[in-house]
Amino acid sequence: MSTPLAILGIFGDAIDFIFNAREARTGGAEVGGLGEFASLTGKHLLVTVAAVGLASLVALPLGLYLGHKRRGGFLAVSVSNVGRAVPSLVLIALFIAFLGVGFANVALALALLAIPPILTNAYVGVTQVDRDVIDAAVGQGLTDGQVMRQIELPLALPLIFGGLRTSVVNVIATATIAPIAGVVTLGDPIISQSVYGDAGKLAAAIVVALLAVVAEVGLGAAQRAVTPAPLRGTPGATRRGRFFVKTAGKGLSTS
Amino acid sequence: MSGALGSIPLLAQGGEGFVRNRESGSGASCVSDDGVCPAWIVDHFDRYMEPLGRHVLLTVVALAIGFSISFTLALLAHRRRWLIAPVVQLTGILYTIPSLALFFLLLPITGRGFLTAEIALVSYTLLIIFRNVVTGLDGVPSDVVDAARGMGLNDRQVLWRVEIPLALPEIAAGLRIAATTTVGLASLAFFAGAGGLGDPIYADLNFKSNVLVAGGLCVLLAIALDLLVLAVQRLLTPWTRAVPA
Amino acid sequence: MKQRHLRLLLVLALVALAAVGLTACGSDDSKSDSTSTADGASTETTTTASDAGGAIVSNAANGKVTLTIGSKNFTEQKVLGEIYAQALQAAGYTVKKQLNLGDEQTALKTLKQGDIDAYPEYTGTALLSFFGVKTDALPHDPAAAYDEVKADFAKQDLVALPPTPFTSSNEVAVTQATAAKYGLKNISDLAKVADQLTLYGSPECRQRLDCLLGLQKTYGLKFKKFVPVDLSQRSKVLSGGQADVSIVFTTDPQNKRDKFVLLKDDKGMFPPYNSTLVVRKASFDKAGPDLATTIEAVNAKLDAAVVQELNARIDLDKETPEQAAGEYLKQFGFVK
Missing domain, CATH: 3.40.190.10 (Periplasmic binding protein-like II)
Structure with a gap:
């Protein structure tokens, strides 16, 4: 362990673990190091993308359609409310109990977790589009499909991205328990602490946290990029502006 | 092979009537098959009461502390707008850190137990509540505030008699989201040795009755808290009741 | 209207729950630690097995x-x-x-x-x-x-x-059918068939010397696939047919119930x-x-x-x- 890191104590040791492989606590194997963390992170992201992709496939069209018809608001909102209350652990546990283990099952379980924010945000995004704008568009002879594609979808994009962002962050967090269901993600050093030791467990916790923060910030930037300029504003400068977008972006404005 | 190791009897002797017979046909009961067994659930409901109580405690304490912190911050930021951005960014990062990771990041510092779990749970409520309080206060129409000032109310009176009451629905909405989220997250608190309904869930993941009851209690608790906050809000803001939810 | 009904139902359910909870807590307070049912109901005259060194004396x-x-x-x-x-x-x-x-x-x-x-x-x-x-x-x-x-x-x-x-050692377990099919008695018998078999074990098993790592190093076994699962799944994956081989504990009750065959550690890998x-x-x-x-x-x-x-x-x-x-x-x- 290099000296500057040693000052940080166990956290320094954990950072060292990410970069340099060492012998497992239980002996006989090399653990840690960039190579292993790269592959664990890769698997973590793969299962995340699969889950969010799957969830988007279901939730986006449904949310856009319900929003367009201005129907099923109760469904969209209560799905998201109950979704928050179901502990992710229970969800994974139920999946193991009823369906079994493996990549597909884990991706499916995580997708269920990812659906509510995407669904709610797509729905709310579309319903927030100004009625007058749509009436004007219809008056100009746009068909239903054209209204959805050319008016509602672009205007709802910021909120849709907000929903995706929430889902991605949630799924990254929950994919940590995937190793108990046959998928070796960054949760492995946390769960198999007897092999990886304290340093490995902490190292994995740090990487998962970083991954989530990077996803949050990155998708936040993407959300800003797709937000029409007049709606952006600067943080804190106006009474609404970005702040309002962000609030809705997290799907937080219920009631 | 060394005799002592090789000769361990697997089932044989010992027991002296202690070993129950599970081999006969009757063995395949709902319970030993890990099924969903209503009778078992009714008979054993009491064993979930202690974890449930603990879960309630974890959640309520986290909400109370989280609300105090973020409400204070929001009141400060309401007048000093520059505070909003840094507070949102900081609590946003806290909100983003996965709970399981946060528990383990805290363990070397605060050790196992209630405190560690509470720090994590509280940190997740901050962003949600702060944001809703600020948005709620911002949503108060400025002519209402002006009218209040015109009637001679000072800043403090305007805040407590006009702005906060009018922001209550939004504040309550934030509290409701924080409540359901915290109930869910508290089911991971047992990783930090703080108990809660995660304890029985994880103790027997195979037993469907067990997972269903403990998980179901989580959901019911979330709904109960949600309705409780809603009810209090309706009581405090009678003028919103005429408007359909 | 519908929503109202739902809410009413929920409130009722909660009240019922709370009632059950209260009674449960009540009985807990009375601390009837020896919830003696039928067997211990009779008076304290009979001491079951006083030959076993006798009762613990409180000091x-x-x-x-x-x-x-x-x-x-x-x-x-x-x-x-x-x-x-x-x-x-x-x-x-x-x-x-x-x-x-x-x-x-x-x-x-x-x-x-x-x-x-x-x-x-x-x-x-x-x-x-x-x-x-x-x-x-x-x-x-x-x-x-x-x-x-x-x-x-x-x-x-x-x-x-x-x-x-x-x-309570780790054990390499297979079903009776698998054991019969491949003629398995000892762990080393797996050598010729391991590449057709899927092994299930806890996540940490992969890198432990008293688990997969040891099976690879000591016995030279190369399984078709290793699937990590929660420790609690170790018997279920075997009886359920997902796993060909699973790592279980000596004292698991499922070994007996499901008649698993525990392969003999003929190279002395487990302490x-x-x-x-x-x-x-x-x-x-x-x-x-x-x-x-x-x-x-x-x-x-x-x-x-x-x-x-x-x-x-x-x-x-x-x-x-x-x-x-x-x-x-x-x-x-x-x-x-």
Whole structure:
């Protein structure tokens, strides 16, 4: 362990673990190091993308359609409310109990977790589009499909991205328990602490946290990029502006 | 092979009537098959009461502390707008850190137990509540505030008699989201040795009755808290009741 | 309107729940610890098995000593922790419990920090995980393993009390059908067929010398695939047909119920895994002689069959560890 890191104590040791492989606590194997963390992170992201992709496939069209018809608001909102209350652990546990283990099952379980924010945000995004704008568009002879594609979808994009962002962050967090269901993600050093030791467990916790923060910030930037300029504003400068977008972006404005 | 190791009897002797017979046909009961067994659930409901109580405690304490912190911050930021951005960014990062990771990041510092779990749970409520309080206060129409000032109310009176009451629905909405989220997250608190309904869930993941009851209690608790906050809000803001939810 | 109905229903459900909760708490307060049903209902005249060293005698002097008993986070550990906690309570000690500590590293750290005074650990686990003993240097005699563990713990100011008769090793298990199909008796018989077989084990198994890593290194086995699953799935994946081979524990009740074939460790890869209660030196001195005497007494009856039964009562019959431990102590006459 290099000296500057040693000052940080166990956290320094954990950072060292990410970069340099060492012998497992239980002996006989090399653990840690960039190579292993790269592959664990890769698997973590793969299962995340699969889950969010799957969830988007279901939730986006449904949310856009319900929003367009201005129907099923109760469904969209209560799905998201109950979704928050179901502990992710229970969800994974139920999946193991009823369906079994493996990549597909884990991706499916995580997708269920990812659906509510995407669904709610797509729905709310579309319903927030100004009625007058749509009436004007219809008056100009746009068909239903054209209204959805050319008016509602672009205007709802910021909120849709907000929903995706929430889902991605949630799924990254929950994919940590995937190793108990046959998928070796960054949760492995946390769960198999007897092999990886304290340093490995902490190292994995740090990487998962970083991954989530990077996803949050990155998708936040993407959300800003797709937000029409007049709606952006600067943080804190106006009474609404970005702040309002962000609030809705997290799907937080219920009631 | 060394005799002592090789000769361990697997089932044989010992027991002296202690070993129950599970081999006969009757063995395949709902319970030993890990099924969903209503009778078992009714008979054993009491064993979930202690974890449930603990879960309630974890959640309520986290909400109370989280609300105090973020409400204070929001009141400060309401007048000093520059505070909003840094507070949102900081609590946003806290909100983003996965709970399981946060528990383990805290363990070397605060050790196992209630405190560690509470720090994590509280940190997740901050962003949600702060944001809703600020948005709620911002949503108060400025002519209402002006009218209040015109009637001679000072800043403090305007805040407590006009702005906060009018922001209550939004504040309550934030509290409701924080409540359901915290109930869910508290089911991971047992990783930090703080108990809660995660304890029985994880103790027997195979037993469907067990997972269903403990998980179901989580959901019911979330709904109960949600309705409780809603009810209090309706009581405090009678003028919103005429408007359909 | 519909929403109103739903809400009303929910409120009713909650009220019912709360009522059940209250009554449950009420009965808890009365602390009817020996929830004696049919079997113990008769008066206290009959002592079940007084031949087993007799009942534990309560020593009032022990009351001022508080002992916190810990355990790791799986069934067998919890029931052992309960047995020790209840036995020490019977001996007059003031006892607290922390029976869900996580894995062995967490348990050991908690012990060293003084948050607990004792927890049961397996000799083999201690050798491999704590003391870095390499597989080829592992002792195969339970007594030798205990002596080595005891000496190593002593260097860290920890006292390892004499071990249990039972050993709870990792085992390589297959179904009867698989064993018959490939003619499997010993682990080394897997060599020629392993590449057609899927192995299931806990996530940590992959890199442990007393698990997949050891099977690869000591036996040269190359499985078609290794699937990590939660420890609790180890029997289910085998009986359910997903796994061809699964790593189970010697004392798992499912081994017996589902008639698994446990392959013989013909190259001596697994060390003995007898359980020893590890106590902090300071607590050991403070507690006086009744501590060791009590533990040795209750350990005496913990053979493989009894421990398998205790696990069965929890994993299959869904009793709590507390209940099962109480029944054990009662059945063998340690408490009345």
